[in-house]
Amino acid sequence: MHTGGHFVPEPMTLLSLRAGGKAALARALARIEQAPDSAEVVDLLSDAYAAPTAQVVGMTGPPGVGKSTLMNALIQAWRASGQRVACIAVDPSSRRSGGALLGDRTRLSTDPEDQGIFVRSMAARDRLGGLAGLTISAMVLMRALYDVVLIETVGVGQSETEVVGVADTVLFCVQPGSGDSLQFMKAGIAEIPHVVVVTKADMGPPARRARADVKGALSLAEEPGGWAIPVLMVAAMEKRGIDDLVAAIDAHALYLRDGGRLAAARRAQAGQWLVEAVRERFGREGVRRAGDLSLATNESPFRRLAELAQRL
Amino acid sequence: MHTGGHFVPEPMTLLSLRAGGKAALARALARIEQAPDSAEVVDLLSDAYAAPTAQVVGMTGPPGVGKSTLMNALIQAWRASGQRVACIAVDPSSRRSGGALLGDRTRLSTDPEDQGIFVRSMAARDRLGGLAGLTISAMVLMRALYDVVLIETVGVGQSETEVVGVADTVLFCVQPGSGDSLQFMKAGIAEIPHVVVVTKADMGPPARRARADVKGALSLAEEPGGWAIPVLMVAAMEKRGIDDLVAAIDAHALYLRDGGRLAAARRAQAGQWLVEAVRERFGREGVRRAGDLSLATNESPFRRLAELAQRL
Numbered sequence: 001m002h003t004g005g006h007f008v009p010e011p012m013t014l015l016s017l018r019a020g021g022k023a024a025l026a027r028a029l030a031r032i033e034q035a036p037d038s039a040e041v042v043d044l045l046s047d048a049y050a051a052p053t054a055q056v057v058g059m060t061g062p063p064g065v066g067k068s069t070l071m072n073a074l075i076q077a078w079r080a081s082g083q084r085v086a087c088i089a090v091d092p093s094s095r096r097s098g099g100a101l102l103g104d105r106t107r108l109s110t111d112p113e114d115q116g117i118f119v120r121s122m123a124a125r126d127r128l129g130g131l132a133g134l135t136i137s138a139m140v141l142m143r144a145l146y147d148v149v150l151i152e153t154v155g156v157g158q159s160e161t162e163v164v165g166v167a168d169t170v171l172f173c174v175q176p177g178s179g180d181s182l183q184f185m186k187a188g189i190a191e192i193p194h195v196v197v198v199t200k201a202d203m204g205p206p207a208r209r210a211r212a213d214v215k216g217a218l219s220l221a222e223e224p225g226g227w228a229i230p231v232l233m234v235a236a237m238e239k240r241g242i243d244d245l246v247a248a249i250d251a252h253a254l255y256l257r258d259g260g261r262l263a264a265a266r267r268a269q270a271g272q273w274l275v276e277a278v279r280e281r282f283g284r285e286g287v288r289r290a291g292d293l294s295l296a297t298n299e300s301p302f303r304r305l306a307e308l309a310q311r312l
Numbered sequence: 313m314h315t316g317g318h319f320v321p322e323p324m325t326l327l328s329l330r331a332g333g334k335a336a337l338a339r340a341l342a343r344i345e346q347a348p349d350s351a352e353v354v355d356l357l358s359d360a361y362a363a364p365t366a367q368v369v370g371m372t373g374p375p376g377v378g379k380s381t382l383m384n385a386l387i388q389a390w391r392a393s394g395q396r397v398a399c400i401a402v403d404p405s406s407r408r409s410g411g412a413l414l415g416d417r418t419r420l421s422t423d424p425e426d427q428g429i430f431v432r433s434m435a436a437r438d439r440l441g442g443l444a445g446l447t448i449s450a451m452v453l454m455r456a457l458y459d460v461v462l463i464e465t466v467g468v469g470q471s472e473t474e475v476v477g478v479a480d481t482v483l484f485c486v487q488p489g490s491g492d493s494l495q496f497m498k499a500g501i502a503e504i505p506h507v508v509v510v511t512k513a514d515m516g517p518p519a520r521r522a523r524a525d526v527k528g529a530l531s532l533a534e535e536p537g538g539w540a541i542p543v544l545m546v547a548a549m550e551k552r553g554i555d556d557l558v559a560a561i562d563a564h565a566l567y568l569r570d571g572g573r574l575a576a577a578r579r580a581q582a583g584q585w586l587v588e589a590v591r592e593r594f595g596r597e598g599v600r601r602a603g604d605l606s607l608a609t610n611e612s613p614f615r616r617l618a619e620l621a622q623r624l
Contacts, residue, residue, distance in 0.1 A: 287591050
């Protein structure tokens with residue numbers, strides 16, 4: 001739009017984003033990052049929050065378990081049935097080695113010309129914990145524009161907690177053989193997933209053993225009358241088990257729609273984001289107000305904190 | 313001490329803790345947890361901060377890599393040479409499944425009668441990020457009472473960042489064969505460790521391949537003239553490679569003592585704890601002051617946050 005020689009950009013709205021395709025979404029994400037507190041961004045995100053269209057699927061598991069291969073297979077299956085998919089790959093690496101060791105983590109083989117698939121890598125950001133505010137905003141926006149939003153995080157422990165905070169349906173991937181899946185479950189799962197995927201099912205007996213171990217571990221955690229957690233075996237390379245996995249994800253979507261579970265779960269998530277965002281804002285402001293926090297030689301951080309706490 | 317019929321507990325001091333053994337340390341940790349801001353605790357921790365005696369060794373790596381076996385072997389080697397060892401196993405699991413799936417994570421086979429080894433499991437606590445304040449306090453106290461403090465965290469990504477924030481020497485464990493060590497390094501390492509341990513060296517060629525992969529990945533990250541990161545192979549079950557690992561840990565201690573590196577690194581760590589602690593305090597206070605943060609049906613968390621931010 002040109003007015004008197006000045007270029008006035010179209011206001012970002014859900015409507016303009018739906019019309020503008022992937023380029024418009026990329027611009028909107030850049031705008032959210034630059035000006036998260038602007039009225040324009042708050043309006044857009046509030047509109048998107050009120051008009052969700054997608055199921056949000058979170059996927060987590062240790063590195064090397066085969067998440068990228070599985071994501072490619074899932075995306076293909078969804079695209080084949082005409083569903084439009086947005087992907088967020090959350091990058092766990094932090095400051096120092098970010099560039100050097102990391103490389104391209106997503107390794108998704110998607111067609112860049114396909115307007116029905118949007119892929120974005122995002123930093124988990126610093127150690128403040130939880131998924132970065134930008135990831136949540138991006139998810140909310142994509143949730144109002146696509147049919148499926150797939151969020152991938154790497155790791156164990158922390159990452160399930162994070163993905164549970166933004167996903168409707170959480171997939172947890174384990175691989176057979178490497179160590180003991182049972183021990184893995186004991187050590188690694190901080191939150192109960194909705195679907196467990198044993199990857200590399202072409203390994204045969206170890207995969208079946210891993211599946212039995214996981215089922216055993218989950219039997220301790222399942223709530224009677226609640227969602228029965230399926231433990232599926234897939235061999236994503238050969239596309240085996242993908243249909244069953246898609247069906248399990250669909251079944252969980254149906255389960256969530258029953259009795260308003262989905263709306264309640266999303267409202268609880270949003271409440272939690274708000275608490276975290278408030279904590280983060282005030283914490284940042286507190287650090288700013290505390291001023292110079294560097295310690296003198298031999299100065300005790302414990303005494304300094306006690307002094308600062310008194311001024312709170 | 314009895315005074316006029318009232319029981320007045322001995323004040324906790326480093327001296328009383330040195331005399332009181334493991335029971336006294338356990339009581340002090342309980343007191344730190346109950347009353348972290350009390351003058352008594354601040355005094356004790358400040359004294360301990362000023363009088364470190366131990367090298368703090370952090371160990372991290374994915375579940376199933378064999379950290380417990382390796383810890384047992386290291387502890388035995390240190391005890392055999394007369395060193396007194398304190399261990400903190402940081403438990404990554406969070407709220408919900410904590411009890412049910414977790415069980416006893418440490419699996420350390422230490423002699424409970426041995427006053428020279430103290431083991432404690434600690435929660436990584438909620439998603440606020442970083443190691444919990446209690447873990448830092450416990451480490452500082454143990455650092456003034458023992459010869460070695462060994463801190464174990466599970467996982468990839470986040471956990472290295474955490475352990476780097478408290479340890480002098482960081483060991484990162486990888487196992488051969490499972491997936492690709494190189495990819496693992498790419499995906500999982502957020503901070504550069506000081507020593508890399510390839511476990512299960514009895515696997516032979518896969519272990520040597522893993523070692524070569526890791527060395528290749530690290531060559532991109534090493535700083536010229538700095539610490540050359542050793543990549544060692546151990547078979548902890550058969551106690552192979554443990555002496556070399558102990559020697560590498562000792563060598564890093566010597567490296568740190570050179571030119572005041574250790575004091576500088578510890579002061580930087582303490583400065584970072586202080587920033588995190590201030591952020592956490594103010595954040596918590598901000599959430600308290602914000603009052604009821606629950607959302608009405610269809611209320612946008614983005615709008616609510618924008619309103620709260622204006623009142624900041």
